[in-house]
Amino acid sequence: MKKILALITLLLFAVVTVTGCGSGKAEKAATEKAATEPTKVGFIYIGPVGDAGWTYAHDQGRKYLEEKVPNIKTIYMESVPENADAERALENLVQQGCKIIFATSYGYMDAVQKVAAKYPDVVFLHCSGYKTAKNVGTYFGRxxxxxxxxxxxxxxxxxxxxxxxxxxxxxxxxxxxxxxxxxxxxxxxxxxxxxxxxxxxxxxxxxxxxxxxxxxxxxxxxxxxxxxxxxxxxxxxxxxxxxxxxxxxxxxxxxxxxxxxPVWNWGPYYVKTVKAVLAGTWKSEQYWGPMADGVVDLxxxxxxxxxxxxxxxxxxxxxxxxxxxxxxxxxxxxxxxxxxxxxxxxxxxxxxxxxxxxxxxxxxxxxxx
Missing domain, CATH: 3.40.50.2300 (Response regulator)
Structure with missing residues (x-):
């Protein structure tokens, strides 16, 4: 009887040990996967990327960002009207897992404020506006x-x-x-x-x-x-x-x-901003860069x-x-x-x-x- 009880105890210990090891491995695997998954960065545009103008310039900046910052994935939505559709577009990007979102038109300002208030862990950057929050900054060039x-x-x-x-x-x-x-x-x-x-x-x-x-x-x-x-x-x-x-x-x-x-060169700003967010050093600000920063030129x-x-x-x-x-x-x-x-x-x-x-x-x- 004693031998049987000892055997049962040994088997139970083995099961617990294996289960514990399996759980530990699963947690480690999940952690490693999270560490290797790219950070998603979202963009909403007022026009099509082929407009040869404002949206095209921002999209060139997005491509530059992908080229210069490793382990990120960008998602963009083009021709988003400056109305309730903007809120829906921002929500969509959040639901897709974007942790940083650039809203690239003045008329998106109020939509950014509303959506940002619901997602304090997401950083929003609004181009050419003036309203900020703890997780919302504005950016433009002179x-x-x-x-x-x-x-x-x-x-x-x-x-x-x-x-x-x-x-x-x-x-x-x-x-x-x-x-x-x-x-x-x-x-x-x-x-x-x-x-x-x-x-x-x-x-x-x-x-x-x-x-x-x-x-x-x-x-x-x-x-x-x-x-x-x-x-x-x-x-x-x-x-x-x-x-x-x-x-x-x-x-x-x-x-x-x-x-x-006059031309825009958004790439360096996007790289600098995303790197700051990833490093945990980003703080809300109203950036208005001069020609000396390279964000605007002829x-x-x-x-x-x-x-x-x-x-x-x-x-x-x-x-x-x-x-x-x-x-x-x-x-x-x-x-x-x-x-x-x-x-x-x-x-x-x-x-x-x-x-x-x-x-x-x-x-x-x-x-x-």
């Missing part, structure tokens, strides 16, 4: 610096002294760009004026091209844009005129028209751009890069003659981010949103 430089090219190129500007929505970001561009134009050509047409679109190739045509009919011989498609540049080329593109190098779409244009010059224009632009660019001078240093008047920035002063970032007035040289007023 594209107005590159716009000023592109204005120099336009101001030196125009023969009619009428420059057209195809603008998206009357929000501070767009108004600031128009003003910076106009200041650049008039720094080399005080007689030039800038006419603005609003499309109330980010991505509508046909509408944006027609807006450019209307400006050409009003005597504009250079067309600038704050739009996500090359439509305005194509309209300029078809009319035998010139253009200042935006977002990416658009010369291939209108090689005879495009002088240059596209390569078209063949028609003279050495005189290049020299003028590069000289001013060095002043911007040094930090000794910036676009909204006074004196600056608005287009009613009111002084907005006194001589020797710089417009505050707060005022830049809420800009709702036009500088001298821009025709018309800013529509109410």
């Amino acid at each position: 594209i107005y610096q590159a716009r000023y430089l592109s204005g120099i090219a336009a101001g030196k190129t125009t023969k009619t002294n009428t420059i057209g500007y195809v603008a998206a929505f009357p929000i501070p970001e767009v108004v600031r760009g128009i003003n910076a561009f106009t200041l650049g134009v008039r720094s080399v050509n005080p007689n030039a004026k800038v006419k603005v047409v609003w499309t109330n679109t980010w991505y509508d190739p046909a509408k944006e091209k027609e807006a450019a045509k209307s400006l050409l009919e009003q005597g504009a011989d250079v067309i600038a844009q704050h739009q996500d498609t090359p439509g305005p540049m194509q309209a300029a080329e078809e009319a035998g005129k010139f253009g200042i593109s935006y977002n990416s190098d658009m010369r291939k779409f209108a090689p005879k028209a495009v002088l240059t244009g 596209a390569p010059y078209g063949d028609m751009v003279s050495e005189d224009i290049k020299t003028a632009i590069e000289s001013k660019k060095q002043e911007i890069l040094s930090g000794k001078w910036d676009v909204f240093f006074g004196p600056i008047k608005d287009n009613t003659g009111k002084e907005r920035v006194p001589a020797g002063q710089d417009l505050s970032d707060k005022d830049k981010l809420s800009m709702d007035w036009f500088v001298e040289g821009v025709e018309g007023t800013v529509p109410k949103q």
Whole structure:
């Protein structure tokens, strides 16, 4: 009887031991799998990745991120409207396991705030907005610096002294760009004026091209844009005129028209931010990077751009890069003659981010949103 009891005890011990070892192995395997699984990073885009503009530039940044940071997987959703669909898209990315999400359009701001509040362990980055939270940061670049430089090219190129500007929505970001561009134009050509047409679109190739045509009919011989498609540049080329593109190098779409244009380089920012999150050092901030950071720049010059224009632009660019001078240093008047920035002063970032007035040289007023 004693031998039987001893045998039963030995068998029970063996079962417990094997079970314990199996459980330990399972836990170890699960831990190792979690350690090797890639971190998922999500993106939502306002337009298609093939728009050749804003979304294309962000998607190039996403690809750069995948190339430079090991063991991550990116997921993107394109053509997401700035309404309740944005909330659903963000939720979708969270459910797919994304731990870092970049929302790349101004109109996603409130959707980001709502969804981020439900998922405190997910880091959200919102492009061009101003609302933050513990797990929400904002990011943008001082594209107005590159716009000023592109204005120099336009101001030196125009023969009619009428420059057209195809603008998206009357929000501070767009108004600031128009003003910076106009200041650049008039720094080399005080007689030039800038006419603005609003499309109330980010991505509508046909509408944006027609807006450019209307400006050409009003005597504009250079067309600038704050739009996500090359439509305005194509309209300029078809009319035998010139253009200042935006977002990416658009010369291939209108090689005879495009002088240059402000461009985005999101890749380094995405790499820096994702690495910080993975390292546990990321903290919510409102990033607004200058040209010196490399997040904004000018596209390569078209063949028609003279050495005189290049020299003028590069000289001013060095002043911007040094930090000794910036676009909204006074004196600056608005287009009613009111002084907005006194001589020797710089417009505050707060005022830049809420800009709702036009500088001298821009025709018309800013529509109410």
